[in-house]
Amino acid sequence: MGKLMLASTFGLVSHRLERIEPDLKGKTVTFITTASKKDSAGFFNRMARWKLRALGLNVREIDVAVASYHDIKTTIASSDMIYVTGGNTFYLLQSLRYSSADAIITQAVQEGKTYIGESAGAVVAGPNIEYINRMDSEDPAPYLEDYTGLGLVDFSIVPHIAGPALGESAADIMRHSDGTRRMIPIRDDQAILVNGPNVELIER
Known part of the structure; x- marks a missing residue:
């Protein structure tokens, strides 16, 4: 595993990014907005962009559902970090795969770039996203047949535990967990920091 920050709501824990990236000023982050195109996550995306800029980062926004392969590759290659927003996880994975x-x-990430995932962006970093259908609709991703995630980590994030909007869905996921996968539930004020073999649950 490389360097990752996996959060429910990045804006609440953004200052913790410096735990794995201590020198942020002047660095560039590719900000992938795709998941939010099929979900009402606009406020959280605006807050995330503001928080990243407040940390001294340059933000390059891209939607992988419509951007060319060349633009995606060159934008990520010229950035220090990758940020994937919240929204619909199934649409996100479908778009990531087809692009x-x-x-x-x-x-x-294998070559050393830091990955920051918020909500759907955190879920898709794991081995498989099928479990999130108790929180997200599969309808926006009619061509997605394989629910295998990016596999950046060997565990599955359950975001928004005890949250005001999606807390019940998160609790439902945990109730129906069959123990075949490692599930880590996180509240909106928590995140998982990964730095190589070290995995740490942090709070605001």
């Missing part, structure tokens, strides 16, 4: 952004991101 080949999944392979580009996986290689970039």
Whole structure:
């Protein structure tokens, strides 16, 4: 595993990014907005962009559902970090796969780029996203047949535990977990930091 920050709501824990990226000023982050195109996550995306800029980062926004392979590859290659927003996880994975952004991101993280995932962006980093159908609709992704995630980590994030909007869905996921996969539930004020073999649950 490389360097990752997996959060429910990035804006609440953004200052913790410096735990794995201590020198942020002047660095560039590819900001992938795709998941939010099929979900009402606009406020959280605006907050995330503002928080990233407040940390001194340059933000390059891209939607992998419509961007060319060349633009995706060159944008990520010229950035220090990758940020994947919240929204609909199934639409996100479908778009990542059909654009080949999944392979580009996986290689970039293996080569040392930091991955930041918020909600759907955190879920898709794991081995498989099928479990999130108790929170997200599969309807926006009619061509997605394989629910295999990016595999950046060997566990599955359950975001928004005890949250005001999606807390019941998150609890439902945990109730129906059959123990075949490692599930880590996180509240909106929590995140998982991964730095190589070290995995840490942090709070605001």
